[in-house]
Amino acid sequence: MNAHLNQCLQDRARLGAIPAAEVMALALYHPEHGYYRQPNGPWGFEGKDYYTALDCGPLLGETLALRLEKAWETMGQPRNFTVLEPGAGRGWLGRDLLASAQGGFADALRYLHRDDNPAARQAAETALAPWLESGQAGFIRESDPMEPFIGAVISNELFDALPAQPWRWNGEVWEREMLGPEDPFWEPAEPGTPGVWFAAQTEGDLEPGDGSVWVEGLPQLVRELSGCLEQGLFMAIDYGDSASRLLAKGADLRRYKGHAVDGTWWEGLGTCDLTADVDFTRLTALLLQEGLPDATLRSLGRWIREYAPLGAWESQWQELESPQRLQRMENLLALTLPGMMGDRFKVLEAWKT
Numbered sequence: 001m002n003a004h005l006n007q008c009l010q011d012r013a014r015l016g017a018i019p020a021a022e023v024m025a026l027a028l029y030h031p032e033h034g035y036y037r038q039p040n041g042p043w044g045f046e047g048k049d050y051y052t053a054l055d056c057g058p059l060l061g062e063t064l065a066l067r068l069e070k071a072w073e074t075m076g077q078p079r080n081f082t083v084l085e086p087g088a089g090r091g092w093l094g095r096d097l098l099a100s101a102q103g104g105f106a107d108a109l110r111y112l113h114r115d116d117n118p119a120a121r122q123a124a125e126t127a128l129a130p131w132l133e134s135g136q137a138g139f140i141r142e143s144d145p146m147e148p149f150i151g152a153v154i155s156n157e158l159f160d161a162l163p164a165q166p167w168r169w170n171g172e173v174w175e176r177e178m179l180g181p182e183d184p185f186w187e188p189a190e191p192g193t194p195g196v197w198f199a200a201q202t203e204g205d206l207e208p209g210d211g212s213v214w215v216e217g218l219p220q221l222v223r224e225l226s227g228c229l230e231q232g233l234f235m236a237i238d239y240g241d242s243a244s245r246l247l248a249k250g251a252d253l254r255r256y257k258g259h260a261v262d263g264t265w266w267e268g269l270g271t272c273d274l275t276a277d278v279d280f281t282r283l284t285a286l287l288l289q290e291g292l293p294d295a296t297l298r299s300l301g302r303w304i305r306e307y308a309p310l311g312a313w314e315s316q317w318q319e320l321e322s323p324q325r326l327q328r329m330e331n332l333l334a335l336t337l338p339g340m341m342g343d344r345f346k347v348l349e350a351w352k353t
């Protein structure tokens with residue numbers, strides 16, 4: 001574990017055991033020593049901790065360009081169409097979107113990268129260079145206020161990176177996962193709002209061991225991001241499931257290090273990624289509260305088949321040299337096969353009108 005974080009935790013532990021979500025917040029976002037506040041990014045294959053859909057190739061950004069072009073048309077082709085990406089990481093989704101947008105949509109498109117992660121910012125300066133130079137792309141800080149705009153708020157793997165608290169029903173009471181002086185343990189606790197939410201999702205038929213994760217900061221972030229939209233599309237691409245399915249599987253925190261994944265979230269703090277399934281039922285309910293009704297949730301595989309002209313693209317790929325052709329095919333398989341990202345990842349879309 002990072003020695004500074006260890007000291008922070010020891011200081012905090014004088015007040016008692018620490019809820020897992022607080023440990024996760026510190027481990028990922030401590031201003032100096034957090035995993036997402038380091039100069040080097042964790043994304044990629046060799047020597048890195050995990051990859052995202054963007055490492056597999058440009059297919060996600062290319063499909064997004066077509067999806068957003070359709071949204072732009074539905075909205076009557078506004079002259080300015082701003083795309084804000086919170087949790088934008090290296091800016092690769094923005095790069096692939098900007099590189100494949102065409103015609104009047106490309107002229108209207110402006111992309112804003114929002115992620116205070118220093119590694120993200122540095123990598124995005126390179127990835128977005130041509131569009132930063134032309135003024136078609138820009139950066140904003142997480143604390144920057146934004147005037148509402150017409151366009152879209154998009155994210156890839158933002159919501160799974162928010163500090164999340166595991167809760168579990170033991171058959172009699174709710175327990176939350178804590179970090180004690182040495183080991184993690186489950187402590188009976190009054191569940192308050194999460195308990196009400198979990199009970200409502202299961203109609204009271206919880207089994208011992210059922211449980212899920214609760215992101216305390218989700219309402220605030222959803223309010224902030226949906227508030228940026230005057231009119232347009234809110235899209236979240238992430239892994240997760242409905243609230244009832246997460247409860248039935250006993251959703252917990254995951255730790256990624258060197259492409260290995262396990263549940264020992266309390267180990268190697270500050271040097272490993274910590275992540276949790278997204279509760280799409282709750283995200284949908286919060287969007288509704290913010291005036292974005294009728295959200296639709298599709299698997300990533302289905303969403304790609306809906307918006308990407310795969311037949312035409314496959315014919316074009318046949319013209320490529322063998323290594324490039326193979327890369328394109330692998331990119332498609334990684335994002336659409338059910339056992340890869342095709343089913344586990346979902347795309348949530350909701351409109352602000």
Ligand SMILES: C[S@@+](CC[C@H](N)C(=O)[O-])C[C@H]1O[C@@H](n2cnc3c(N)ncnc32)[C@H](O)[C@@H]1O
Nearest residue numbers: 036052086087088089114115117142156157161
């Ligand atoms: C799992 S990474 C995903 C990065 C990128 N979207 C990708 O797919 O490669 C999550 C990113 O979200 C950022 N993040 C977390 N909370 C955020 C917030 N409230 N606003 C903007 N970015 C945030 C983190 O700094 C981190 O870079």
